[in-house]
Amino acid sequence: MKLVQHPGEMADLSALWRQEGRKIALVPTMGSFHDGHLALMGQARQLGDRVVVSLFVNPIQFGPGEDLAAYPRDLQKDRGLAASVGVDVLYAPSAQEMYPPGFQTTIRVAALAKGLCGASRPGHFDGVCTVVMKLFQQIMPHLAIFGEKDFQQLAVIRRMTRDLDLAVSIIAHPTVREESGLAMSSRNGYLQEGEKEQALCLYRAICFARELVKTSPFPLAAADVCGQIAENINTTPGCVVEYVEIVDADSLESCETINNNSRLILAVTVNRKVRLIDNAGLVEL
Numbered sequence: 001m002k003l004v005q006h007p008g009e010m011a012d013l014s015a016l017w018r019q020e021g022r023k024i025a026l027v028p029t030m031g032s033f034h035d036g037h038l039a040l041m042g043q044a045r046q047l048g049d050r051v052v053v054s055l056f057v058n059p060i061q062f063g064p065g066e067d068l069a070a071y072p073r074d075l076q077k078d079r080g081l082a083a084s085v086g087v088d089v090l091y092a093p094s095a096q097e098m099y100p101p102g103f104q105t106t107i108r109v110a111a112l113a114k115g116l117c118g119a120s121r122p123g124h125f126d127g128v129c130t131v132v133m134k135l136f137q138q139i140m141p142h143l144a145i146f147g148e149k150d151f152q153q154l155a156v157i158r159r160m161t162r163d164l165d166l167a168v169s170i171i172a173h174p175t176v177r178e179e180s181g182l183a184m185s186s187r188n189g190y191l192q193e194g195e196k197e198q199a200l201c202l203y204r205a206i207c208f209a210r211e212l213v214k215t216s217p218f219p220l221a222a223a224d225v226c227g228q229i230a231e232n233i234n235t236t237p238g239c240v241v242e243y244v245e246i247v248d249a250d251s252l253e254s255c256e257t258i259n260n261n262s263r264l265i266l267a268v269t270v271n272r273k274v275r276l277i278d279n280a281g282l283v284e285l
């Protein structure tokens with residue numbers, strides 16, 4: 001596996017692959033790889049002839065007071081893990097080269113980026129879209145794989161790709177969970193052992209909502225289910241709900257009643273320091 005650190009070198013390599021007729025699959029990441037990332041890389045290996053994993057802790061998607069400085073970084077470990085699943089190129093550019101002096105362009109997806117995580121993280125999705133667009137330009141992938149764990153991010157990227165006529169297929173990979181049900185995330189590394197148990201309140205909320213939907217003889221009011229979930233979580237010691245919503249999986253607009261396309265989506269803070277997100281469809285199809 002090759003480590004590429006300069007945008008120009010990456011673009012040259014991708015241009016060569018395209019000339020050779022290779023299909024390029026991209027997995028965009030911020031590193032600190034866990035089994036969830038490795039599953040995305042495995043899918044990229046199946047779908048593409050050349051697999052590029054980008055590793056870039058994107059400063060412009062972090063707000064003031066967020067965890068940019070603390071975000072876990074271990075290039076050597078990540079390098080070994082990516083190589084072990086057959087990645088061709090680990091692309092790890094520097095912030096200086098991604099955002100040279102004078103950089104001032106932003107991509108904004110308006111409505112989809114507003115609510116949910118966008119409400120408490122203003123500008124977050126602008127930062128995500130801008131960096132993903134830059135990665136697409138540099139790597140010129142035929143397809144890019146994003147985890148469903150960041151469901152709003154996936155919806156926003158899909159919208160950007162359609163709106164700007166980008167010739168990249170966006171592939172969703174289902175959330176990878178620990179045996180306990182906890183969704184895998186680099187931020188789980190901030191949790192102490194005991195806190196992992198508290199963090200399970202998100203997965204429990206999903207199971208609770210699915211069970212309600214499964215056993216109800218009539219369509220459930222989304223607001224009632226969200227209210228019960230919020231109450232359950234807020235009574236879990238140390239856990240505070242930031243939001244719990246049941247939305248349409250495509251528009252991300254709130255549902256009145258739960259239907260086949262409804263998605264439960266939630267953000268919770270554990271012990272005031274670790275912010276976790278999760279989501280799931282509620283109707284077994």
Ligand code: PAF
Pocket residue numbers: 028029030056058061128131132150153
């Ligand atoms: O999901 C992430 O890891 C990041 O938001 C992404 C898509 C790599 C953009 O920095």
